[in-house]
Amino acid sequence: MAARSNVPATxxxxxxxxxxxxxLAEIKKFPILQPEQEFMLAKRFQEHGDTEAAAQLVTSHLRLVAKIAMGYRxxxxxxxxxxxxxxxxxMQGVKKxxxxxxxxxxxxAMWWIRASIQEYILRSWSLVKMGTTAAQKKLFFNLxxxxxRLDAFEDGDLRPEHVTKIATDLGVAETDVVSMNRRMAMGGDTSLNVPMREDGEGQWQDWLQDDAPLQDK
Known part of the structure; x- marks a missing residue:
């Protein structure tokens, strides 16, 4: 099997x-592929590194990307x-x-598209590399x-019963629900030094992991 080439930017x-x-008007011009067409194009790219085939796979799914992206506005x-x-x-999805x-x-490809968009949102909100990554991402994107669903749109903190319900349904701590709600209410560019909990202990920057190796002193 030939090694796959990178997917061309088309x-x-x-x-x-x-x-x-x-x-949005431009991408509507690209035809939607039939299952047989898609299979043959994917095989050509997989086995022969055919970049033209990969380009057709990409352009035929640009509308899917736009639809998914609209859900994160x-x-x-x-x-x-x-x-x-x-x-x-x-493009990552097509390649793999x-x-x-x-x-x-x-x-x-839907998984790759959503993952890429979500990582971008997390970076923009300064929430990337959080210690409890899976739980915090789940809370962030479902809060x-x-x-x-609970009609909980009042200003300020959530009601205790709403906090409990959300925490239980998402499998996260109630303190995390309160903290995330405050964070999102203040906007993505809020300082990482804002206290996370009611007692004033802990800051958003404390959730960030430093993956760099320790330096010898």
Missing amino acids: IPALGSEAGLNRY GYGLPTSELISEGNIGL FEPDRGFRLATY RRMKS
Whole structure:
């Protein structure tokens, strides 16, 4: 089997938010692939490194990226940037896709698209590299939905019963729910020195891990 080449950048220029409508209109021109077409293109890329085949796989799924990115608009970041990050995830998905497993590229690439967008949001909100990564990511990306379900949109802290419900459903600590709600209410550019808990102990920067090796003194 030939080694796969990198997926070529065949995506229309997105630019700023002003060009978003033009971009969305442009990507609608790319045809949606039939299952047989998708399989053959994926095999050509997998076995022969055919970059033209990879390009068709990418462009036929740009609408999927845009649709997923639109679902993350509530985090206060430019939609064009969310789409750009999602496109990076799509190209990663195409590169790693194995058509012989029997499922469609959209099903597989969806994970890569969402992961890329979510990592970008976490970086933008200064929440990357948190100590309890899985739990905190789950809380961050589900808190607004849970609040909507509970009609918990009052200003300030959540009601105790809402905190308990959210913490139980998401499997996180109640203190983390309170802290995350405050963090998101203040916006993504809030200082990492803001206290995390009611007792004033602990700061957001304390959640960040330093992965660099210790230096000898």
